[in-house]
Amino acid sequence: MPGTETQASIEEIQPFEASAEIEGGDVVLIDTREPHEYKEAHLEGGKLVPPGLLAGEIEAAAPDKSARTILYCRSGNRSAIAAAQLQRMGYDNVASMEGGILAWQEQGLPVLSASGMSAEQRERYSRHTLLPEVGVDGQLKLLNAKVLLLGAGGLGAPTALYLAAAGIGTIGLVDDDVVDASNLQRQVIHNTERIGMPKTESARLFIEALNPDVKVVEHRTRLDAGNILAILEDYDLVVDGADNFPTRYLLNDASVRLRKPVVSASILSFDGQISTFVPFEGPCYRCLYPTPPPAEMAPSCSANGVLGVMAGTMGTLQANEVIKLVLGVGDPLVGRLLLYEALGTRFTELKVRRDPDCPICGENAAEVPESEMGRFPDYDLFCAG
Amino acid sequence: MATVRIPPVLRPKTGGQPEIEAAGGDVGEVLRTLTAAHPETAEQLFGAEGELNRYVNVYLNDEDVRVLQGLETAVKDGDTVVILPAMAGG
Numbered sequence: 001m002p003g004t005e006t007q008a009s010i011e012e013i014q015p016f017e018a019s020a021e022i023e024g025g026d027v028v029l030i031d032t033r034e035p036h037e038y039k040e041a042h043l044e045g046g047k048l049v050p051p052g053l054l055a056g057e058i059e060a061a062a063p064d065k066s067a068r069t070i071l072y073c074r075s076g077n078r079s080a081i082a083a084a085q086l087q088r089m090g091y092d093n094v095a096s097m098e099g100g101i102l103a104w105q106e107q108g109l110p111v112l113s114a115s116g117m118s119a120e121q122r123e124r125y126s127r128h129t130l131l132p133e134v135g136v137d138g139q140l141k142l143l144n145a146k147v148l149l150l151g152a153g154g155l156g157a158p159t160a161l162y163l164a165a166a167g168i169g170t171i172g173l174v175d176d177d178v179v180d181a182s183n184l185q186r187q188v189i190h191n192t193e194r195i196g197m198p199k200t201e202s203a204r205l206f207i208e209a210l211n212p213d214v215k216v217v218e219h220r221t222r223l224d225a226g227n228i229l230a231i232l233e234d235y236d237l238v239v240d241g242a243d244n245f246p247t248r249y250l251l252n253d254a255s256v257r258l259r260k261p262v263v264s265a266s267i268l269s270f271d272g273q274i275s276t277f278v279p280f281e282g283p284c285y286r287c288l289y290p291t292p293p294p295a296e297m298a299p300s301c302s303a304n305g306v307l308g309v310m311a312g313t314m315g316t317l318q319a320n321e322v323i324k325l326v327l328g329v330g331d332p333l334v335g336r337l338l339l340y341e342a343l344g345t346r347f348t349e350l351k352v353r354r355d356p357d358c359p360i361c362g363e364n365a366a367e368v369p370e371s372e373m374g375r376f377p378d379y380d381l382f383c384a385g
Numbered sequence: 386m387a388t389v390r391i392p393p394v395l396r397p398k399t400g401g402q403p404e405i406e407a408a409g410g411d412v413g414e415v416l417r418t419l420t421a422a423h424p425e426t427a428e429q430l431f432g433a434e435g436e437l438n439r440y441v442n443v444y445l446n447d448e449d450v451r452v453l454q455g456l457e458t459a460v461k462d463g464d465t466v467v468i469l470p471a472m473a474g475g
Binding site: 150151153154155240241242243244245248265266267268269270273288289290291292293294296297298299306337339341343344348349350351352 | 429444448
């Protein structure tokens, strides 16, 4: 029979072989079952393409026909048939996993189970999943979220702690600085032993010890017009804890272009500010602050001092905004600027409106060339750090 | 009388006071009362033509005066005027 012949000509591999290949990376993993089976349990990284939809959906799931592509189903039959079909479609490096997910599980290999989480994750995040606003689905959103932190300093350190604990799946850290003794009064993700170590590395060590579910991506660089779009592209949203105006305006211009939400806070002495900028839904940073202040109105924390615990308050407020945005619950600070004065223990909320004439997100805003992003005519007046 | 909230960067010019009571019928008058009492705040609030500097945001209660009537926005007794410059500390 022709069917038997085509099936005989496909490559079949054992679950342990598939597991080793998947571990090695560069594998497209396709689940050829029905959605209800997939929901119950599937292999991590497995993309669902039900057999009846194979011809129509496989190219979206596996665009590269020469890439190593491993198929699995419940017991190995449907994936073998699908593998033969893919070969006829021109996929030339396809294998079917013998025995399917049943054999995989019999060999003690891990799956993402009914709840989508491992037993360890169900335990770790139980206080989240008990909340109806989070639940298992919400926790899975957090585990799949990719958040970029701009700065691993006074704001970035406390933000990163709580995002990591919450199980944000990927945390990117942009910072080109090393840990200094004067950081430790507020940058609680670093410690005395790690003075002199790059901040991104120090933060990664802390996060990995806190929560192995989190993948940390280190960007040991300063953002500039040449690298910002490429760095931002991989993330769902950005947390701005930058210590200078040029980076804040640059981030705004790039994030509006890429339509990435930004949770933005700033701190000085006993005072903090925070707002959330969702491009085209609410105002952007330039709507709030059309022009940066001159140097004498822009003192830095290193020159003026900052209360460590106030930085912690603002950083955890940023983490709270991120989690709400990822979950899609509550009211984020869109169109609102929240001021916090630590000395008076007082919060003040101000309205922020979209500026119809904003050069970046206004109705008639022209696209800014990459070389001009974040620029002002009086760029040199900016005060750094 | 209105209450003017002074941002950290201006407090050295107001003797460290975070809030100042100031009289005036509109936002401009309230701010002029402030600059009369603390002259060093003037150059940071106002440009050469007496206009509000673009990098200083001023709110009457919770609303930006740019979307109200600017310096001519009427001020009632008990209102709060917030002076808010951008901050970049992280």
